């Protein structure tokens with residue numbers, strides 16, 4: 616058995632670990648990217664107290680699913696007014712962290728469309744300049760704090776871009792579960808299911824290895840046990856901590872494997888049907904489990920450590936888990952016919968993430 620696992624992020628975990636921001640950014644000018652509720656929650660004041668006059672620039676209106684329409688203005692304003700910042704701190708969910716990943720990648724001209732044109736080629740590029748990123752997630756879901764990827768949405772033209780450079784790995788991740796206490800019920804569920812999806816997708820993945828499997832299995836066990844309990848008890852600190860750690864483990868797992876078919880399906884479900892990311896990438900998990908099962912003995916053995924060796928019972932267990940969290944699991948529940956679903960799955964199978972799915976080759980043959 617051999618494996619290679621690479622993750623360069625200096626990762627800190629713990630209740631109230633946000634205070635470490637002060638020592639990590641000593642002598643640096645800092646810009647903050649955060650979510651709209653952060654000021655009302657007292658979070659911006661707290662960060663201001665920690666950083667003092669080193670905090671020189673704040674973006675606090677990041678909306679869910681960063682879209683080119685909003686990013687263009689934020690990006691150009693940032694490079695005009697905050698070009699002397701050394702570090703960008705993202706404190707928020709995946710939307711704030713991905714927005715920060717876009718901001719730190721500077722183009723020659725300082726124009727956002729230059730970056731978009733580079734992304735549209737789909738080829739690797741070396742950015743003209745890049746800032747350092749520190750990510751402190753306030754949701755337990757995306758794992759973006761330990762991955763190099765940022766998803767950029769273009770709802771007007773119904774497409775998405777993926778940004779991924781060596782410099783978009785965060786330098787430091789601070790996972791402080793205390794920041795997650797205020798996450799509302801629906802977002803707690805959708806982000807927790809995003810993490811479940813990351814863990815499962817890293818297992819039914821052609822890039823899986825024993826190290827990513829270990830992280831994924833541990834994350835899945837925690838999420839199956841904790842998420843329904845947390846949904847009923849949102850202020851439970853122990854459950855918030857366990858979900859924060861589970862999302863981190865899932866993030867680390869897929870930081871090495873990338874995602875697979877359920878995520879490939881999710882992009883269209885978000886762009887065309889407006890589903891929240893976590894619901895879009897988890898409603899199909901029972902179906903994708905069925906497509907993965909029987910493709911590869913080692914992958915089956917790993918999945919069976921969670922679900923036992925009866926596929927139908929495994930799918931039922933996953934369906935019941937999602938239904939208990941009030942997530943519908945069939946395409947028809949979202950107004951999509953069987954034929955449309957078939958076409959969507961076939962198309963998703965051909966996407967970059969779909970090709971990571973272990974059943975992809977077999978089904979496309």
Ligand SMILES: NC(=O)c1ccc[n+]([C@@H]2O[C@H](COP(=O)([O-])OP(=O)(O)OC[C@H]3O[C@@H](n4cnc5c(N)ncnc54)[C@H](O)[C@@H]3O)[C@@H](O)[C@H]2O)c1
Nearest residue numbers: 650679680708709710753754757759762764766794797798
């Ligand atoms: N880069 C990656 O590896 C990766 C992985 C998965 C998802 N994503 C991206 O992440 C985005 C979704 O991120 P998300 O699921 O974390 O949701 P989000 O960041 O969009 O946040 C969801 C909502 O919760 C609010 N919120 C966040 N933290 C809060 C808190 N502590 N208290 C109260 N409200 C809070 C936000 O303002 C927002 O309204 C999508 O754009 C998705 O594409 C990226």
